[in-house]
Amino acid sequence: MALKKTIDVQAAVAIAAAEAIAAKTQGTFGVGGLMLDQHGNVLQSLHNNVVKDGLIFDPTAHGERQLIDWYYAERAKGRDLPAPQDITIVTSLDPCCMCAGAILAGGFNVVVAAPDKSAGINYDNSASFTALPENLRAQAGDSFSYPAILGSSLYARASMGATPKSFFIGKTISEPTQALCSLVFEATSAEVMEKFNIDLPQKALKDPATLPAGHAIVRALKQQYPDALTYRCTPHQPDAGLAPFLRQAMARDREHGGAGDAVAVLDSFGNLLLCMPGRMAQSGIRSAFMETTRAYAQLRYKLMNGATPAQQDEVRHYLGHPKDGTFVFAKGPDAGAVSFMNLGAYGSTIEGPLPLKNPAQFQYVLPTLPEAELAAICAALPPLYRNIIRIRPTQVADAALVGALSEVA
Structure with missing residues (x-):
């Protein structure tokens, strides 16, 4: 089966946004992501699965964590996959602490679309990664990319963090795609959080x-x-x-x-x-x-x-x-x-x-x-x-x- 290829950050983020929309339809956090090899081939795309059928299914089933476990499972089956340092995860939302830790533990690269001011590892939008223990900050700085969003709206930003991998020819995200990533998450966040609060006292x-x-x-x-x-x-x-x-x-x-x-x-x-x-x-x-x-x-x-x-x-x-x-x-x-x-x-x-x-x-x-x-x-x-x-x-x-x-x- 031929692998789908994307050598443009914008196109990759659009795939992540489509996964986020699928997550919203499922009734879980509207976040999605994909995993690329060093040539831009899409190895896998997944979305958040914390909630299924209106019930908490797995609190750890965030897109990035699932992609990393998928990677290890495929390698265990004998699939010839590149080393983690040659893999790039593209995510619609800044990784939470769990996913940031998983990315760093494995040694993967990540390209991030929308910010998360509450739980994101770059919550202060500085790419200084002071939320991490000091010994992990340099690694994050070398592997976490926040591409530029060109424009004049509140979604615009200058590029920060690591430079996206060299196979990406286009290295910016359009404002509408960025807005979509942000809005899909915001539209689901409160509703899903409520599902954690319906348990009995x-x-x-x-x-x-x-x-x-x-x-x-x-x-x-x-x-x-x-x-x-x-x-x-x-x-x-x-x-x-x-x-x-x-x-x-x-x-x-x-x-x-x-x-x-x-x-x-x-x-x-x-x-x-x-x-x-x-x-x-x-x-x-x-x-x-x-x-x-x-x-x-x-x-x-x-x-x-x-x-x-x-x-x-x-x-x-x-x-x-x-x-x-x-x-x-x-x-x-x-x-x-x-x-x-x-x-x-x-x-x-x-x-x-x-x-x-x-x-x-x-x-x-x-x-x-x-x-x-x-x-x-x-x-x-x-x-x-x-x-x-x-x-x-x-x-x-x-x-x-x-x-x-x-x-x-």
Whole structure:
């Protein structure tokens, strides 16, 4: 099959805009993108898939993240694809922290159309990338391109960041195409964000540990993670009883090409729902957190998709939004690209303010950075993450749990 070719930034952005329109039609965030090789051949084009069938499908299913996982999956099948530094991702919207981290972790190039003043990595329109940890800024400056938009409207801008790859003959974006990319996203953003806020308040949630073993929700949980509901702690206070589950997942993470991380999901009652490793050997961005948050969202989606309103309501009562529970990371964030991706993916999972009574929703057992350095990374994040979601990873309080994991780290 002949590959479609585009050697013009404008034409490439037009393809991304068409994908964004398809996303809007689907009822998800209006963002799209494509992946080009070093000759301008279109390898793949995709759009946001956070929402499907009116339900949250996968909070990590942004266009750029999906393109990168597609790339790794194709290479795993034996397809001869260029190295990441010879690949260019063209996206209709400035990458969020998750996608920026994924792009940097893989070493890809990116061409960006519309700005995102709330969650974009270039939210301040300076191409200085101060939202990134200092050790990643030069790489972003060398690989993130913001082509000129010629004209006199509010969409006009001078070129900034890296120069688009040399195969691009035309290196500017037209004002109408830029406006389309911006407006399609703006037309969907509030509506999709609302879908993250239709879950029940914590006081209305019901304890899944009270359900019979044969109940569909329990069966689905056990199918996803056989040890679901076998551990329970005081809500939001993981203790040493969680250690065996984390240690088992950490060992599997190493088997799967990772550094020995694992992430557990505890619900608002303190029940263990999931504890998963990453799959870094399959894809350099399939971290333990990416696997865990995706698995929990897709578990809920599969139970609710096609179900009656009463059945959907029951799922929401027993499997609440993760903001009311706790994510427990075996290892705390560091200053690398994968950790930055995880911080962004956590933001995309929470997608709004944390409950005031659960400020320590994001906990880790073993620190990898001094607390002040981690706090500085979080304080520099774009406005959505630092001001609205208020991402604040905190170390677990239980010394016995820290000790139990220190033995295997």
